[in-house]
Amino acid sequence: MNASVISTQFADPIHDAQQAFRGLLAATSRPGTIVTIPLPIASPAPLSPTLAAIGLTLLDDATPVWLDPILIQEPIRQYLLFNTGARVVTQPDSAAFAFFAKARNLPDFRVFPRGTPSYPDRSATLVVQVPLLAGGRPVSLRGPGIESVVSVEPAGLPDGFWDRWNENAANYPIGIDMILADACSIMSLPRTVKASF
Numbered sequence: 001m002n003a004s005v006i007s008t009q010f011a012d013p014i015h016d017a018q019q020a021f022r023g024l025l026a027a028t029s030r031p032g033t034i035v036t037i038p039l040p041i042a043s044p045a046p047l048s049p050t051l052a053a054i055g056l057t058l059l060d061d062a063t064p065v066w067l068d069p070i071l072i073q074e075p076i077r078q079y080l081l082f083n084t085g086a087r088v089v090t091q092p093d094s095a096a097f098a099f100f101a102k103a104r105n106l107p108d109f110r111v112f113p114r115g116t117p118s119y120p121d122r123s124a125t126l127v128v129q130v131p132l133l134a135g136g137r138p139v140s141l142r143g144p145g146i147e148s149v150v151s152v153e154p155a156g157l158p159d160g161f162w163d164r165w166n167e168n169a170a171n172y173p174i175g176i177d178m179i180l181a182d183a184c185s186i187m188s189l190p191r192t193v194k195a196s197f
Helices: 013-029 049-058 074-084 161-170
Strands: 065-067 097-100 125-129 139-142 150-152 177-181 185-189 194-196
Touching (some): 013 049, 013 185, 049 074, 049 125, 049 177, 065 074, 161 194
Parallel strands (some): 065 097, 097 125, 125 177
Antiparallel strands (some): 139 150, 139 194, 177 185
16 A cells, blocks of 8 residues: 555644544534535545544544445555554454444444443444435434424334334433435434334
8 A cells, every 4th residue: 555645634724624523523412414524635446535533533542443345455554543543443343443344244232332221321323424424215204402303214224223223212221323324424413313114
């Protein structure tokens, strides 16, 4: 792999990273809202620029990360290690973050840390690439951060996803959180949010 790609971050590393972090905070505080974030100049395929931006923003040497079978490649591991210090783990139950190149690869959420009633923060966040954050089956979301209801329609989610999501939400305060990403934008699904059709 080209060393210049390994070291590539944002065009303006400090400013863009701050903007990306603010975008992630905005998405988390307003579940179901589509937020555009700055993207790095390059990222090692098949790690999309949006997933790379999330990794550059949220990962550090204290955040073990698990990669799905598409992403578990040496150039991607080197990219994340060089730019964030994050170590890639092989067992999902050791991950603070898990990255997926395709939503169809999502396993049972329970293979990831879901925290405990005493320590709900010891759970994983799943970062999932989808084709588009619009154009899929419309779903209504309710929960904290949503004034009444918000309609979302991310495309490319596997069959039964929203049923699985509601099972996850029903176990609050434990459970996983999720960030959906398309080519340039993100949408947050915290475990506090429930879906209806």
